[in-house]
Amino acid sequence: MNYANFPLDKRKPLPSSDAVSAEDFIDVERLLGMAARQAKVVAACAAIGLFLGVLYLQTTPPTYMAMSRVLIDEGLNKVVDEVSAASVSMQTDSAILSQIEILHSARLAAVVVDKQKLDQNDAFMNPPTSAVAKAAGFVRGVVRYFRPSPAVGIADVTQLDEAAREAMMASSRRDYAILKLQNEVQAERLGRSYVISIAYQATDPVLATAITKAYADAYLADQLDASFDATERAAVWLQGRLTELRESSQAAALAVEKFRAEHGLAVNNNGQLISDKQLSDLNEQLIEAQADTARASARYQQYKSIVESGSDNAFRDAAISSDQPSNSVISTLKTRYLAVAKRQQDIEANFGAEHPQAVALAKEKADISAQIFGELKQLTESYRNEYEVALARETALRANVALAAGKSSIDNQTQVQLRELEQKATALSTLYQTFLGRYEEASQQQSFPVGKIRVISDAKLPQSAATPRTSIVLGLSLVLGVMLGAGVGGLNEFRERFFRTGEDVRDRVGLKFLGYLPIIGSKVGKDDKRDDVQADVRTAQSPSAAEKRARMRVSIDAPASMFSETLRSTKIAFDVVMEGQGSRVIGIVSVLPGEGKSTVAANLAGLLAANGSKTLLVDGDLRNPGLSRSLGMETEQGLMEAVVSGQTWQSVGKIDRQTKLAIIPAVPRGHFSHTSELLSSAGMRRFIDNAKETFEYIIVDLPPLGPVVDAKAFAPLADGFVLVTEWGRTPRAMVQSILSSEAYIANKIVGVVLNKVDLKKLAKYGSIGGSEKFFDRYSTYYLEKSEARTKANT
Secondary structure, eight states: OGGGGSOOGGSSSOTTTTTOOOOOOOOOHHHHHHHHHHHHHHHHHHHHOOOOHHHHHHHHHOOOOEEEEEOOGGGHHHHHHHOOOOOOOOOOOOHHHHHHHHHHHHHHHHHHHHHTTTGGGHHOOOHHHHHHHHHHHHHHHHHHHHOOOOOOOOHHHTOOOHHHHHHHHHHHHHHHHHHHHHHHHHHOOTTTTEEEEEEESSSSSSHHHHHHHHHHHHHHHHHHHHHHHHHHHHHHHHHHHHHHHHHHHHHHHHHHHHHHHHHTOOOOOTBBHHHHHHHHHHHHHHHHHHHHHHHHHHHHHHHHHHHHTTTHHHHHHHHHHHHHHHTTHHHHHHHHHOOOOOOOOHHHHHHOTHHHHHHHHHHHHHHHHHHHHHHHHHHHHHHHHHHHHHHHHHHHHHHHHHHHHHHHHHHHHHHHHHHHHHHHHHHHHHHHHHHHHHHHHHHHHTTOOOOSSSEEEEEOOOOOOBOHHHHHHHHHHHHHHHHHHHHHHHHHHHHBBBBBBBHHHHHHOOOOEEEEEETOOOOOOOOHHHHHHHHHHHHHHSSOHHHHHHHHHHHHHOOOOOOHHHHHHHHHHHHHTTTTOSSSEEEEEEEEETTSSSHHHHHHHHHHHTTTOOOOEEESSSSHHHHHHHHHHHOOOOOOHHHHHHHOOHHHOEOOOTOOOOOEEEOOSSSSHHHHHHEEEHHHHHHHHHHHOOSSEEEEEETTTTOOOHHHHHGGGOOOOEEEEEEETSSSSHHHHHHHHHHHHHTEEEEEEEEEEEEHHHHHHTTSGGGGGGGGGGGGOOOOOHHHHHHHOO
């Protein structure tokens, strides 16, 4: 078969290094498979975690926690708030946090240290520590030894006398105790309430209780002292401020009175300016005078018009009778006039107008009319005088109003400045009264020793240790151990760069997978022991000569084994590919040395020969003829002599008596480095052509692809290759790289077999439903090597 039988356009392209197809994703099934593979790692790390947890419990001294709770209760200070000048409401979260910071302050810690004399308490200053803390301290000491901190003031300290040094040491101990207590005391808010818990943890339960109680008492005293100090400072400030305000208020009041006196701004009992009162009165009088003038003018004009109409019309004017009172002279004359006129009318009606009495009555009527007209003239003159008097009065009042208005305007302009002075005086007086009230309130508040803090839960002597808690430590150790195991297992899975399943072969290098070749001697069954598998692995690493020869005949001695079944699958694969071709030249290659290609080549050739096919096995590894050594062949001539001297296979070959397998060994001849030229030479081609005339299958064990190019040189003579890859050993990236660079060989590879497979572990790498999960159920169809050998011996 030539290269044309494998067109490049029909071959599956090689995937990129460590590429993941669109269908290759991490799912639950893959995660479960990873967990199963790394179960021992996780279990080991979990056991280590538990051991470290137990070790921590044994080396860590127990500590006890005492707790006290205080409530920020504003109801306790309600009486004080009623007289307090400033509101101290604690309604915000920031106020609660401020109280917690007070509890963590150095001042409060100093009070507790001094009260309990903690700087002299060895149980507080030097408590027993755990092994972890000791180790950390040792590390810090080593670091300080190699990186010492600069000494400050050492010369000055050494020059001090003993008393000064002791005082300095005592001060240092006190400062350290304050800092230690400040860092170790616990204060936190309980939920969203106004309750703050104060806790302290120590190896001595009595010490923890005493410190917690002292802290609560110091906090209450600090609140009372702070309230008293604030009130006292406020009272002192208010007293000084009152003196200033009193003087300022008095000065402002005097300025008002002085300004009023200087500008003549006199006021009446109602607080109204006298000038404004005079102007108001004059305006009222002017209005009355205007009304009187109008009435007098109207009356005068009326009577003036009557007089000007003449004496005949004066009597007939209707205004005369209605205008005059009933007892007036005109009314009397008018009554007489009417009586005389009536008598005259009666006489003239009875005796005629010429009657003497009628003439006398007419004369009398004319006299009365003249009298009425005279009275009207006098009355008109009287009304004229009244009108002139009223008009003169009105004129005088109008002038007085104008003068008063001018003076009032001047006073009003001056009064603007007066009002400004009065407002200032009023404001200072009000402010003085307010501060006076605040001062009295502050003075009274000093007599109320009530704070807004009360203890609702006093510290009790703890009966059990707070730390370490066995269940929590062991549980956390177990969880951390499992997490560490998961991390290590994940790292192992991430570092997995080898072939484990047939799916890896198909996905990573795009080649056909031919099957698994188990470790020779391993068993497929539920009752197998792992010790047997490990023994087989050790045997495979350092086999004896007899064991090597036995390996080369597994397919012959155990034809019903899984090993042989995989080789049959390989035969079928290249029979299908090379269908219709006579003699077939099959090259057995690997990427790295030691992957078992020689064993595969020998067993494949033995299997073919045992099945009746004429088969030739050629050891083509001229530099390291491992196949010839494993078969135990000792000869003076081999492949090199046949190729160089032009001999046929019959002159250098050996025949297996049982299977009739022809074997061409390789005999090393010193340091010969031109093996690639020998394998690609015309002599090698003649040798192969001669062998094709006799054999159906020519199996050639070629050198590995990685170290040398011999397999590449032999490629034109080969009809196909079988790639042998060691399970869990050969890196995928290396196989892919070599196949990518050797496309001529890659296109002739019929398939890949995974050799030295640990069947116990293989099931962990298979997917659910994959054949790897069911090898234990295939055991009834496989006949082991030992059983076959027993049968052969019998």
